[in-house]
Amino acid sequence: MLNHRLLTGEQKTRYHEFYEFVKEHVAPFDHTWDKEQGVPLQVMKQCGAAGFVGGIIPKEYGGGGWDAVTFGLLNEAFGAASSSLCALFTVQTMVAMTLAKWGTDEQKNQWLHPMAKGDIIASFAMTEPKVGSDIQAVETTFTWKGAGDIFLLNGTKKWITLSAIADIFLVFGKDPEGKSMAGIIRSTAPGVTIKPLKDMLGFRGAHLSQIEFENCEIHAGDLVGKPGLVLPYVAPLGLHFGRISTAWSSTGLLRACLETSATYASERRQFQAQIMDHGAIRQMITNMGADLEAARLLCLNACMAEDVHSPDAIEKVLLAKYFASRAAAGAATDTVQIMGAAGCHEENAAAHFYRNAKVMQIIEGTDQVLQKVLGKSFCQKFSKRG
Numbered sequence: 097m098l099n100h101r102l103l104t105g106e107q108k109t110r111y112h113e114f115y116e117f118v119k120e121h122v123a124p125f126d127h128t129w130d131k132e133q134g135v136p137l138q139v140m141k142q143c144g145a146a147g148f149v150g151g152i153i154p155k156e157y158g159g160g161g162w163d164a165v166t167f168g169l170l171n172e173a174f175g176a177a178s179s180s181l182c183a184l185f186t187v188q189t190m191v192a193m194t195l196a197k198w199g200t201d202e203q204k205n206q207w208l209h210p211m212a213k214g215d216i217i218a219s220f221a222m223t224e225p226k227v228g229s230d231i232q233a234v235e236t237t238f239t240w241k242g243a244g245d246i247f248l249l250n251g252t253k254k255w256i257t258l259s260a261i262a263d264i265f266l267v268f269g270k271d272p273e274g275k276s277m278a279g280i281i282r283s284t285a286p287g288v289t290i291k292p293l294k295d296m297l298g299f300r301g302a303h304l305s306q307i308e309f310e311n312c313e314i315h316a317g318d319l320v321g322k323p324g325l326v327l328p329y330v331a332p333l334g335l336h337f338g339r340i341s342t343a344w345s346s347t348g349l350l351r352a353c354l355e356t357s358a359t360y361a362s363e364r365r366q367f368q369a370q371i372m373d374h375g376a377i378r379q380m381i382t383n384m385g386a387d388l389e390a391a392r393l394l395c396l397n398a399c400m401a402e403d404v405h406s407p408d409a410i411e412k413v414l415l416a417k418y419f420a421s422r423a424a425a426g427a428a429t430d431t432v433q434i435m436g437a438a439g440c441h442e443e444n445a446a447a448h449f450y451r452n453a454k455v456m457q458i459i460e461g462t463d464q465v466l467q468k469v470l471g472k473s474f475c476q477k478f479s480k481r482g
């Protein structure tokens with residue numbers, strides 16, 4: 097990635113910085129975080145101090161003001177070593193960029209500076225026990241208390257990354273008339289109950305939880321976006337940045353699969369030959385290499401479109417996420433295959449890749465939901481019917 101000719105000198109320097117940080121502070125420890133089911137808070141703070149957590153937050157709010165490509169490179173470098181830690185960049189950015197675009201000046205000043213430093217960790221709370229892909233159906237309610245500027249928040253959010261340790265949640269719901277709403281609430285607010293979710297297939301270190309809100313008071317000043325415009329405009333912006341992160345982090349995972357497979361295939365011998373000399377093994381490695389190059393180009397293309405505010409950036413990001421997550425899942429399956437029994441044991445990275453890669457096809461839009469959108473768009477664009 098470092099020598100990619102499409103990167104600027106500054107982007108290459110940054111990537112080198114991310115890569116070196118990951119080599120020293122992340123790669124040797126992810127196995128333990130996965131086993132103990134939690135990336136330590138101190139590691140997240142370290143990422144904050146290094147400027148990684150708020151890299152893409154605008155400079156005026158204390159962030160690094162990075163372009164989308166640089167943010168993507170961060171996710172590639174970390175995604176190769178720890179999907180769980182990389183999830184910090186995903187969700188923090190989803191909330192921060194939503195506030196940067198749709199928040200009031202007071203909200204931006206209050207939250208973005210500490211979020212940029214990693215002093216405050218935020219979760220993006222959309223999914224509910226009965227509501228997944230169909231976000232228009234959210235059942236959480238924001239009800240005006242009847243006096244003053246207070247609303248009562250009621251509902252349950254599930255599978256929310258980092259929410260077991262987050263300081264604030266950006267919660268999505270509706271008012272009693274069905275107008276979509278969102279608001280920021282502290283995790284310590286009265287009426288908030290956090291139930292950590294352990295034993296996930298992948299992302300085991302990402303501190304998921306179920307959050308229950310029971311008559312939690314939320315001040316009108318903490319509402320984000322105008323009622324009714326939240327699900328059509330506010331939430332999609334956060335999800336867009338979540339997809340940029342996931343596309344690149346999947347690409348990093350794919351690179352890790354290729355590195356692991358190529359190393360193992362050059363060392364392991366069967367039938368008096370290195371297994372890399374068996375055609376079937378080479379075929380799997382070739383496909384990984386081809387997919388890696390394609391995923392990198394799709395991710396770069398999407399972020400370059402984002403950086404020039406091109407209207408087609410949304411679709412390019414969807415496509416990059418769709419391709420990279422599927423390619424990572426395929427590569428992880430093949431890495432286990434190439435390693436045989438060794439790939440089936442938790443002590444080897446292949447087993448982690450396999451578990452984490454599957455999750456990539458579910459978060460930030462499942463494969464099927466992305467096919468619904470992209471398939472329709474491609475039919476419209478490529479149909480020769482008048």
Ligand SMILES: Cc1cc2nc3c(=O)[nH]c(=O)nc-3n(C[C@H](O)[C@H](O)[C@H](O)COP(=O)(O)OP(=O)(O)OC[C@H]3O[C@@H](n4cnc5c(N)ncnc54)[C@H](O)[C@@H]3O)c2cc1C
Binds near residue numbers: 298299461
């Ligand atoms: C590790 C992890 C972290 C997560 N973090 C967060 C988070 O931070 N915040 C948050 O809000 N959520 C989070 N989620 C939840 C995630 O966003 C949802 O899992 C995702 O939106 C899919 O919803 P669902 O799991 O309820 O599946 P469903 O929406 O119930 O889908 C079930 C199946 O039906 C398919 N399907 C659904 N609709 C269609 C359709 N129209 N056409 C064809 N097939 C369809 C899906 O593709 C899937 O295969 C996380 C999930 C995981 C696993």
